[in-house]
Amino acid sequence: MNYDIVIGLEIHSELKTSSKIFCGCKNEFGGEPNTRCCPVCLGMPGTLPALNKRVLEYAIKAGLAMNCRIAGFSKFDRKNYFYPDMPKAYQVTQHSLPICYDGYVDIDVGYETKRIGIERIHIEEDAGKLIHSSTGQGSLIDYNRSGVPLIEIVTKPDLNSPEEAKILLETIKTILEYTEVSDCKMQEGSLRADVNLSLRPIGSNTPGVRTEMKNLNSFRAVQRAAQAEAERQARVLDSGQKVYKETRRWDDHKGESLPMRDKEEVMDYRCFPEPDLPPVYVDEDFINEIQASIPELPGMRRERYINQYGIPKYDAGLITQNKVLADIFEKASEVCGNPKLVSNWIMTEIMKRMNEEGEGILHSYLNGDNFGQILLFLDKGDITHAAAIQVIDVLLETGEEPIVIVERLNLRVQRDESLVANTIKQVVNSNPQALDDYISGKKKAFGFFMGKIMAELKGRGDPSQVKEILTKELQRYL
Amino acid sequence: MSICKKTVTETAELLRTRKISADELVKEYFDEIKKKNPDINAYVTICEDEAIKAAEAAQKIMDSNNDVPYLCGIPMTLKDNICTKNIKTTCASKMLEDFLPPYSATVYKKLLDSGTVLLGKLNMDEFAMGNSSEHSIFGAVHNPWNTAFVAGGSSGGSAASVASNLAAFALGSDTGGGIRQPASFCGVVGLKPTYGLVSRYGLIAFASSLEQIGIISKDITDCGIIMNVITGHDPMDSTSIKRPAEDYSEGLGKNIDGIKIALPKELFGSELEKEVGNVINDTLKRLESRGAVLSDCSLPTIENAIHAYYIISSSEASSNLARYDGIRYGHRNERAENISDLYRKSRTEGFGQETKRRILLGTYALSAEHQDELYKKALKVRNIITREFRNAFDEYDIIAAPVSPVTAFKLQENLNNPLKMYLKDVYTVAANLAGLPAVSIPCGKDKKGLPIGIQLIGKPFSEKLLLNVGKQIEMEAGRLEII
Ligand SMILES: [Zn+2]
Numbered sequence: 018m019n020y021d022i023v024i025g026l027e028i029h030s031e032l033k034t035s036s037k038i039f040c041g042c043k044n045e046f047g048g049e050p051n052t053r054c055c056p057v058c059l060g061m062p063g064t065l066p067a068l069n070k071r072v073l074e075y076a077i078k079a080g081l082a083m084n085c086r087i088a089g090f091s092k093f094d095r096k097n098y099f100y101p102d103m104p105k106a107y108q109v110t111q112h113s114l115p116i117c118y119d120g121y122v123d124i125d126v127g128y129e130t131k132r133i134g135i136e137r138i139h140i141e142e143d144a145g146k147l148i149h150s151s152t153g154q155g156s157l158i159d160y161n162r163s164g165v166p167l168i169e170i171v172t173k174p175d176l177n178s179p180e181e182a183k184i185l186l187e188t189i190k191t192i193l194e195y196t197e198v199s200d201c202k203m204q205e206g207s208l209r210a211d212v213n214l215s216l217r218p219i220g221s222n223t224p225g226v227r228t229e230m231k232n233l234n235s236f237r238a239v240q241r242a243a244q245a246e247a248e249r250q251a252r253v254l255d256s257g258q259k260v261y262k263e264t265r266r267w268d269d270h271k272g273e274s275l276p277m278r279d280k281e282e283v284m285d286y287r288c289f290p291e292p293d294l295p296p297v298y299v300d301e302d303f304i305n306e307i308q309a310s311i312p313e314l315p316g317m318r319r320e321r322y323i324n325q326y327g328i329p330k331y332d333a334g335l336i337t338q339n340k341v342l343a344d345i346f347e348k349a350s351e352v353c354g355n356p357k358l359v360s361n362w363i364m365t366e367i368m369k370r371m372n373e374e375g376e377g378i379l380h381s382y383l384n385g386d387n388f389g390q391i392l393l394f395l396d397k398g399d400i401t402h403a404a405a406i407q408v409i410d411v412l413l414e415t416g417e418e419p420i421v422i423v424e425r426l427n428l429r430v431q432r433d434e435s436l437v438a439n440t441i442k443q444v445v446n447s448n449p450q451a452l453d454d455y456i457s458g459k460k461k462a463f464g465f466f467m468g469k470i471m472a473e474l475k476g477r478g479d480p481s482q483v484k485e486i487l488t489k490e491l492q493r494y495l
Numbered sequence: 496m497s498i499c500k501k502t503v504t505e506t507a508e509l510l511r512t513r514k515i516s517a518d519e520l521v522k523e524y525f526d527e528i529k530k531k532n533p534d535i536n537a538y539v540t541i542c543e544d545e546a547i548k549a550a551e552a553a554q555k556i557m558d559s560n561n562d563v564p565y566l567c568g569i570p571m572t573l574k575d576n577i578c579t580k581n582i583k584t585t586c587a588s589k590m591l592e593d594f595l596p597p598y599s600a601t602v603y604k605k606l607l608d609s610g611t612v613l614l615g616k617l618n619m620d621e622f623a624m625g626n627s628s629e630h631s632i633f634g635a636v637h638n639p640w641n642t643a644f645v646a647g648g649s650s651g652g653s654a655a656s657v658a659s660n661l662a663a664f665a666l667g668s669d670t671g672g673g674i675r676q677p678a679s680f681c682g683v684v685g686l687k688p689t690y691g692l693v694s695r696y697g698l699i700a701f702a703s704s705l706e707q708i709g710i711i712s713k714d715i716t717d718c719g720i721i722m723n724v725i726t727g728h729d730p731m732d733s734t735s736i737k738r739p740a741e742d743y744s745e746g747l748g749k750n751i752d753g754i755k756i757a758l759p760k761e762l763f764g765s766e767l768e769k770e771v772g773n774v775i776n777d778t779l780k781r782l783e784s785r786g787a788v789l790s791d792c793s794l795p796t797i798e799n800a801i802h803a804y805y806i807i808s809s810s811e812a813s814s815n816l817a818r819y820d821g822i823r824y825g826h827r828n829e830r831a832e833n834i835s836d837l838y839r840k841s842r843t844e845g846f847g848q849e850t851k852r853r854i855l856l857g858t859y860a861l862s863a864e865h866q867d868e869l870y871k872k873a874l875k876v877r878n879i880i881t882r883e884f885r886n887a888f889d890e891y892d893i894i895a896a897p898v899s900p901v902t903a904f905k906l907q908e909n910l911n912n913p914l915k916m917y918l919k920d921v922y923t924v925a926a927n928l929a930g931l932p933a934v935s936i937p938c939g940k941d942k943k944g945l946p947i948g949i950q951l952i953g954k955p956f957s958e959k960l961l962l963n964v965g966k967q968i969e970m971e972a973g974r975l976e977i978i
Contacts, residue, residue, distance in 0.1 A: 056596075056597055056598045059823065060818050061597065061598070061824075062578065062584075062586075062591065062594070062596070062699040062700075062818070063577075063578045063584075063596065063600060063696070063697045063700065064598075064696070064697075065695060065696050065731060065732050065733065065734075066733065067730060067731060067732075067733050068733065095814050097813075097814050097817060097861070099817065099820060099835075099838055101820070101822050101834065104818060104823060105817070105818045106814075106817030106818045106820060107814055107817060158822070285862055285863045285864075287813075287814070287858065287861035287862060287863070287866070289810060289811075289814070289861055289866070289870060292702075292703035292704035292734075292811055293700075293703050293733060294733050294734075295733055295734060
């Protein structure tokens with residue numbers, strides 16, 4: 018049978034506030050285990066939470082950037098369950114009244130734009146980390162992450178393919194980076210997603226039974242897990258069996274998922290209002306202040322690039338997907354004055370390096386200013402294409418100013434007419450065979466001379482000037 | 496008269512006039528503790544060395560400084576659910592038998608800042624669950640008036656220590672009457688402040704939305720003086736309230752002409768023991784002769800308060816006590832085979848029977864299947880009761896009621912009938928559900944010679960008025976002293 022795939026995502030993102038959600042401990046990744054904790058985030062008897070107002074601000078910022086409505090009144094609840102990494106044996110979260118609700122995010126699927134509903138965004142606390150000891154002697158717990166602020170973004174089940182799920186996650190990551198509420202370092206677990214997926218026979222209106230796959234921490238894992246789960250459910254349904262509502266764990270190495278707990282065991286979290294935290298009241302002024310601080314978001318920026326700089330939609334889309342890259346593009350365009358050239362170089366030279374070495378290049382010596390200077394040299398014909406690449410290489414290593422590199426390595430195009438003319442004469446004279454070939458009509462010989470001359474000029478010749486003088490020189494023999 | 500019988504006010508005067516030094520004073524108290532505590536069992540931890548050092552330090556301050564805090568050198572003590580850094584805080588539970596808090600409760604810090612000296616920590620019902628102080632791994636607290644009787648609970652150690660002069664004053668906690676009822680049973684003053692007036696930071700939680708730290712003192716004036724120290728907004732407790740400071744010890748005993756006192760008929764019914772009712776009515780009449788205006792009133796839903804209270808407090812307790820899992824601190828079974836076995840065995844061994852009963856009750860009341868009919872319904876009852884109080888306070892200044900329908904009962908008498916025990920709390924739990932301040936003032940004794948207390952409940956933040964009216968009662972009835 019053929020099925021429609023129905024997917025919703027629950028995305029957890031750590032907020033990059035300077036301190037934790039309910040205490041003054043530093044909110045930073047890593048560190049010696051159990052050094053960023055205090056009685057409060059260790060849940061010691063008698064301690065109480067005090068909400069970090071920044072967390073509220075960041076959550077509202079994320080909500081506004083995803084077109085959500087902001088609740089004037091929201092509150093916290095306790096979600097009770099035992100787990101060693103959770104020191105209070107409950108998680109403080111917003112179960113019944115979230116801070117943000119009813120929003121949407123637009124995603125680009127091929128050439129179409131699709132609107133995905135955001136059901137809610139709520140605030141909660143992260144747990145510690147269980148470390149299975151390398152000696153196999155029991156488990157260790159690091160509570161440094163305990164009490165790190167999180168938002169959970171719950172989408173409506175508006176996604177209809179594993180690819181859409183991946184694109185949505187990419188889009189939301191970009192929004193969180195643009196608004197600077199999260200680092201979204203997926204390899205550090207600061208952005209992770211749960212995939213809820215069900216199948217529905219095409220044409221049917223009855224929703225299928227959904228499963229949940231937890232804690233996927235790469236775009237690829239989200240897409241692969243969704244794909245594999247859709248195929249698994251289809252096999253189950255095709256064989257006349259039932260899909261069970263269950264939580265599954267995705268194993269990215271094996272490329273398969275397994276049920277996480279017994280099907281019979283339904284978790285009852287016994288949620289109830291957190292008595293230690295008063296309800297949260299948010300007024301218009303506070304919301305307006307946050308609204309005013311939201312920067313231009315990727316979608317708007319892309320449109321502006323197309324209109325203002327005249328670069329292709331595809332290029333604009335890719336460049337704006339990464340805020341740092343987009344910032345580099347904009348600055349470089351301003352410095353060199355030729356946005357199309359900048360966009361071409363980003364789409365080729367920079368993207369190539371990002372694919373090979375990751376995003377590190379965006380946080381290196383290279384910035385919009387020096388990148389623009391290099392391209393300005395190129396655009397004015399002061400250096401060649403090959404030289405420009407060489408300047409980038411050196412700059413990434415030494416961090417020198419482009420002008421310094423160009424001068425030090427003598428990369429400026431050689432335009433001294435008598436010097437160029439002499440070099441050409443010399444090359445023509447010392448290659449009689451090629452000259453004969455040229456005279457006898459073999460036009461290939463012209464290319465041979467060009468190569469020889471450019472080599473003799475150490476790559477610094479201006480090709481059009483060399484071509485012009487060489488043509489004149491050879492004319493004399495015809 | 497033993498110096499330990501003196502009130503805070505009297506003792507402070509002796510210290511100020513150099514009639515006694517702070518370290519001599521503390522030594523007197525330890526002599527008294529060593530003599531009487533074996534019979535009463537109020538203290539579970541005695542901090543003799545630390546206290547003598549602290550007293551010497553306090554004396555130095557008094558010798559070298561003119562601007563000395565009023566309470567400097569005053570010996571006091573704390574219920575064992577108030578965290579004291581590096582001093583055992585057990586909640587009278589095997590679960591926390593060896594627990595050394597890494598931090599101090601806000602109230603303890605405030606008391607230290609004001610120069611008081613901690614003598615030790617006090618016995619109680621395990622995790623403050625109970626009204627007789629019999630549910631303790633350290634054994635029951637005995638009533639100083641007659642050691643065959645209970646001291647009340649859960650702050651039984653706090654009330655018994657003050658009544659038997661083993662501390663100048665004590666702090667306790669009141670979740671459903673935990674300060675007022677033992678104060679009444681032991682013949683001392685017990686105040687539960689308005690919810691949010693005193694920081695709960697460092698009070699080991701039983702039922703967060705109901706409980707407050709409060710005072711047990713020898714008289715009303717002392718209570719006001721200590722209120723001045725322990726109240727105030729605390730950024731560490733998000734439920735603590737920002738409001739201007741008041742002087743609770745000022746103006747006590749001033750004219751109460753025209754103060755309107757209401758008597759809810761639901762709390763003066765047939766369950767009230769005759770002797771207790773008579774003493775209370777007598778006390779009220781004397782207030783009337785001092786100018787108060789008495790009226791009957793009705794709080795129709797208050798009869799359901801007890802059900803709402805036990806459901807809400809147990810629900811919160813089931814969550815608050817979940818952290819005792821044997822992983823980070825507290826009792827841990829060493830023979831567990833896996834993680835759930837570790838939880839199960841550690842908790843089975845670590846908690847007493849009453850505590851387990853409440854955890855089970857609360858877990859059931861919060862379960863998805865029963866939450867609507869139990870927990871959520873209890874919240875509705877709580878709202879109605881709060882509204883009924885608000886309406887009553889539109890007309891009246893104070894609501895007067897018994898603290899308990901009976902005087903102290905015999906040890907063991909009710910231990911096997913938890914329901915009967917629960918029902919006795921009906922007079923006190925409503926003030927916790929509505930977050931209102933309430934004070935218990937000794938007003939007489941029964942034929943057995945056991946103390947009787949009267950309860951005054953006020954509007955939020957009306958502690959000054961309660962203490963002032965309480966002072967009138969004290970002036971009429973006199974302090975109850977064990978001879
Ligand atoms: Zn902390």
